[in-house]
Structures are given as C-alpha cells and as structure tokens.
Amino acid sequence: EPEVTQTPSHQVTQMGQEVILRCVPISNHLYFYWYRQILGQKVEFLVSFYNNEISEKSEIFDDQFSVERPDGSNFTLKIRSTKLEDSAMYFCASSESRDTEAFFGQGTRLTVV
Amino acid sequence: KQEVTQIPAALSVPEGENLVLNCSFTDSAIYNLQWFRQDPGKGLTSLLLIQSSQREQTSGRLNASLDKSSGRSTLYIAASQPGDSATYLCAVPKGGSARQLTFGSGTQLTVLP
Numbered sequence: 539e540p541e542v543t544q545t546p547s548h549q550v551t552q553m554g555q556e557v558i559l560r561c562v563p564i565s566n567h568l569y570f571y572w573y574r575q576i577l578g579q580k581v582e583f584l585v586s587f588y589n590n591e592i593s594e595k596s597e598i599f600d601d602q603f604s605v606e607r608p609d610g611s612n613f614t615l616k617i618r619s620t621k622l623e624d625s626a627m628y629f630c631a632s633s634e635s636r637d638t639e640a641f642f643g644q645g646t647r648l649t650v651v
Numbered sequence: 652k653q654e655v656t657q658i659p660a661a662l663s664v665p666e667g668e669n670l671v672l673n674c675s676f677t678d679s680a681i682y683n684l685q686w687f688r689q690d691p692g693k694g695l696t697s698l699l700l701i702q703s704s705q706r707e708q709t710s711g712r713l714n715a716s717l718d719k720s721s722g723r724s725t726l727y728i729a730a731s732q733p734g735d736s737a738t739y740l741c742a743v744p745k746g747g748s749a750r751q752l753t754f755g756s757g758t759q760l761t762v763l764p
Contacts, residue, residue, distance in 0.1 A: 580755070582754075588750075629695065636682075636750050637683055641697055642687070
C-alpha cells in the first residue's frame with residue numbers, strides 16, 4: 539500500500555542550526571502538507587503546497603520556515619536558526635485532491651538542544 | 652475560527668465492548684471530517700473520511716457518523732480489542748479551507764484484555 543515516507547525519524551540539532559526534514563509523498567498525490575505536534579499538544583497545521591507553490595500557511599509558518607519540492611518525488615521543510623521551542627514531531631502529509639483523504643507519514647521527531 | 656473538541660479525553664473499556672468516541676466542531680461549513688488513529692510516538696493513521704454529503708462511513712468494525720448541522724461526529728468501534736488501544740483524533744478543515752485541518756486533542760482509548 540502506498541505510504542508517505544519521512545526521513546530522518548529522529549533528529550537532534552543544536553539551537554541556531556538549520557535543519558531539513560524530508561518527505562516522499564504518495565506518488566499520484568498533488569497536495570502536500572506539513573504539520574507539527576509539540577509533546578502533549580494538538581497536531582497543528584503549518585503549510586500546504588500545491589502546483590509548486592504554497593497555497594496556505596499558518597501563523598506558525600514564519601520566515602524561519604520554508605518548503606520546497608526539489609524534484610518530482612521529495613518535499614522538504616527547512617527550519618533556519620532552530621529554537622528550543624521548535625522541538626516537536628513534524629508530520630508530512632499528502633492528498634490526491636483538496637477534499638480527499640490526507641495520508642500522514644510516521645513523523646520526524648526534532649529535538650533542539 | 653474552527654475549534655474541535657473531543658470527549659472523553661480518555662476511556663478504558665474491557666475487551667469486547669462496543670464504544671463511541673465523540674467529536675464536535677464549531678464551524679459547520681466543512682467539506683469533510685477525518686478520523687485518525689495515533690499510537691504513542693508514532694504517526695497518524697487515517698481511519699475514515701466522511702464527506703459533508705454523507706451521514707455515515709464504515710470500515711470493518713469502525714463506523715463514523717457526521718451531523719454537520721449540529722457540528723458533531725461520532726466514531727463507533729464494535730467488539731473492541733486490545734490492539735485498538737491508541738489515541739483517536741478527529742480533524743476538520745479550518746473554516747472554508749478544504750486543506751488546512753484543525754485537530755482535536757484526541758481520545759486516549761485503552762482496551763483491557
């Protein structure tokens with residue numbers, strides 16, 4: 539069964555460093571998303587991406603964050619100058635169209651020390 | 652602003668029992684509602700998606716209902732098993748957006764053998 543794949547599963551980084559989280563969405567899906575979940579809190583929307591551009595972003599998704607689809611299969615989230623409060627589980631998701639089922643990856647646990 | 656509430660926050664039942672998880676949302680102008688399962692420290696597994704035109708959706712022992720006008724959905728689990736133990740999340744699109752999902756806090760289900 540097709541699935542969303544995220545790498546790495548766990549990343550530890552020092553405060554102030556840049557990190558890139560990687561995702562391979564399901565191959566025939568056109569919409570891509572990043573969400574995050576801080577430990578013990580709700581899953582929060584960060585950004586959606588369609589047709590090679592951001593279609594929606596939340597207040598969380600400020601200039602520190604950027605997304606890219608560098609080739610036909612990968613979808614990345616870059617976090618510049620990481621802060622302690624960026625520590626969270628980051629989930630990538632994809633869907634075939636805007637109102638169909640969203641499928642999530644297993645997440646990347648980011649720990650900023 | 653869309654807000655999603657899930658009741659109860661935690662539920663413990665003996666194996667074999669039928670159970671109902673509740674989800675309510677404040678903005679009824681939704682395209683669909685999605686139920687997910689989350690195991691500890693893991694990703695989100697999609698269980699069911701109900702479109703706004705549907706009232707029910709079934710998958711195996713799971714049945715989800717949607718009452719858009721009252722802003723409510725229920726997830727019915729029949730003949731519960733210890734393997735059903737997980738956190739169950741519901742998510743709806745935020746306001747008029749079909750892409751940006753707003754999640755509830757989840758119901759943590761424990762099925763005792």
